[in-house]
């Protein structure tokens with residue numbers, strides 16, 4: 232199966248892993264900074280859309296701050312789970328739909344805020360144009376995505392990885408994504424990088440992360456065992472296996 236951010240089947244499998252890896256971030260988690268930022272821009276009169284919602288955790292946690300919240304994802308199993316979870320929690324102002332971010336099933340100018348938490352919204356201009364279309368005038372797109380330097384030491388050891396080209400050639404995702412958003416019609420685009428130290432508690436925690444994400448394309452436990460051991464030997468510390476988490480937060484206006 233293709234380990235790609237755009238493969239719903241991969242994410243369905245990844246999200247349904249029961250175990251979660253043990254790991255620690257040093258500093259304030261950018262995912263939390265992103266959520267705080269979204270909450271700051273929400274109110275009970277606003278409608279929110281989450282693109283690439285997965286299990287719907289983000290809009291479920293935000294619904295209480297909105298008039299209504301929507302989540303879309305092409306992975307039907309994940310959307311079914313999200314619907315069930317919202318029902319169990321008796322959240323009435325939330326809606327989930329199976330949909331592709333490049334072809335949203337909504338009329339233009341429906342939403343005040345469009346968000347994406349490691350989803351595909353700035354992967355290409357097709358996604359960005361759709362986000363722009365469904366946003367009201369003056370509405371905001373707020374995204375958190377993976378920075379090109381994420382897991383730098385691991386990707387360098389493997390000689391491959393998610394956005395390896397950007398890492399090796401120092402191509403700034405922020406710059407590229409800014410251009411792409413401008414092309415889609417957005418203005419007042421702000422970007423900010425966060426780079427934190429991250430420790431995985433043990434070898435199996437790191438392996439679990441590599442299995443559940445597209446950090447290393449075609450990661451294969453058998454074939455890549457030597458490389459995993461190389462990472463462990465080189466980057467094990469008393470606090471765990473040391474690496475980094477690189478994130479990019481983007482805010483843009485329609």
Ligand SMILES: C[S@@+](CC[C@H](N)C(=O)[O-])C[C@H]1O[C@@H](n2cnc3c(N)ncnc32)[C@H](O)[C@@H]1O
Nearest residue numbers: 236237239242283284285306331332348349350
């Ligand atoms: C890294 S996961 C993030 C999920 C969720 N936002 C979270 O933070 O838990 C990326 C999500 O993007 C979804 N995705 C893949 N292709 C997509 C597309 N064409 N349109 C919208 N979402 C897509 C995947 O199915 C997956 O759920």
